[in-house]
Ligand SMILES: Nc1ncnc2c1ncn2[C@@H]1O[C@H](COP(=O)(O)OP(=O)(O)OP(=O)(O)O)[C@@H](O)[C@H]1O
């Protein structure tokens with residue numbers, strides 16, 4: 562069998578249920594991340610992005626579906642089967658022990674992964690702090706003695722020390738000033754090239770995703786509604802939700818958008834609408850949308866969408 566080397570991580574029809582009431586935070590998600598690319602996952606707060614990431618990491622069990630890593634099925638292996646996949650926490654402060662000096666936290670990660678020689682630990686930590694643009698002397702500080710941008714860099718250094726292949730970056734620029742955001746994104750691009758990394762970048766900010774991602778998946782209420790190359794998704798979005806997110810995103814190409822703003826709060830996973838989940842907020846919904854969930858269809862080979870009306874001329878073009 563010819564191996565499709567390009568695929569580093571795939572998910573097929575993944576379902577994740579949370580809590581006693583089995584809230585379906587991920588409901589039939591399929592995606593494929595190619596080695597070396599930066600794959601963006603966008604969607605509003607609460608749509609299931611972090612839950613999906615945790616399932617891909619093996620930190621969260623799945624109710625159904627299959628995950629493969631470098632061609633091997635890892636769905637049932639838990640975290641142990643996925644050392645090559647590491648996660649940069651949505652809240653970098655929370656991922657650092659407030660009572661431990663930075664250097665001790667970094668050394669602990671190496672110890673857990675079998676690097677116990679103290680001199681080797683120190684050398685690798687100093688090298689990695691320099692790689693993320695920090696003075697190795699910062700290793701002597703406590704987390705609260707660092708700025709938000711420095712904490713981000715420490716979070717990145719911590720997981721890169723473990724030499725992962727795929728790094729899941731959960732909201733890597735949230736809470737940072739625009740200039741610090743730009744610096745972090747530049748750093749991530751440089752690290753990707755230097756260490757041959759693949760990224761899954763999670764964000765609710767389409768501006769961030771547009772700047773750095775090769776391909777993008779748009780998530781709504783536990784499902785992926787559109788996937789495509791960043792260029793085609795931004796140039797010709799097919800799903801009304803993608804269009805609405807684009808219309809709402811600041812700092813895009815400066816063109817005025819005629820799309821109406823997205824109305825209402827994102828609906829709750831506890832009361833998922835029937836038919837197309839987006840229909841209560843969709844500006845172009847038709848009766849069938851309330852009763853029948855749209856299938857995922859190919860717009861082109863690399864561009865998929867789930868909407869009954871995707872083939873019609875965009876009413877907002
Ligand atoms: N352990 C849990 N038990 C029950 N429900 C949970 C649990 N963890 C998360 N949820 C719920 O699952 C849904 C999806 O949460 P998730 O954190 O995956 O969203 P998200 O897209 O990452 O949001 P954000 O952009 O705010 O980080 C939310 O409604 C959340 O309240």
Ligand code: SF4
Nearest residue numbers: 837840843850868869
């Ligand atoms: S299927 Fe219907 S409700 Fe859903 S996005 Fe398409 S047009 Fe809107």
Ligand SMILES: [Mg+2]
Nearest residue numbers: 610611612651
């Ligand atoms: Mg999240």
